[in-house]
Amino acid sequence: MKEIILALITGFIVGLVFAAFKLxxxxxxxxxxxxxxxxxxxxxxxxxxxxxxxxxxxK
Incomplete structure (x- = not known):
């Protein structure tokens, strides 16, 4: 379960980065x-x- 939670958190952060760079x-x-x-x-x-x-x- 710990591995799943860590993967989810890591994925969330990676998603932010990928969205920021439009990847x-x-x-x-x-x-x-x-x-x-x-x-x-x-x-x-x-x-x-x-x-x-x-x-x-x-603004």
Whole structure:
């Protein structure tokens, strides 16, 4: 379970980075990889959600 949670957190961070650099999302096999993919997806979505709020703060 610890491995899945770590993969999810790592994937979330990687998703933020991939979204920031406009890169395609990678897709590794295995359950821990799937958890990482979910994290990447969530990070990508949170980044897209945060950008409008951050840009309004600095206007």
């Amino acid at each position: 395609p999302i990678p897709a590794p096999p295995a359950f821990a990889g799937v958890a990482g993919i979910v994290g990447i997806y969530l990070g990508f979505k949170v980044f897209a959600w945060m950008i409008p709020m951050v840009t309004q703060v600095f």
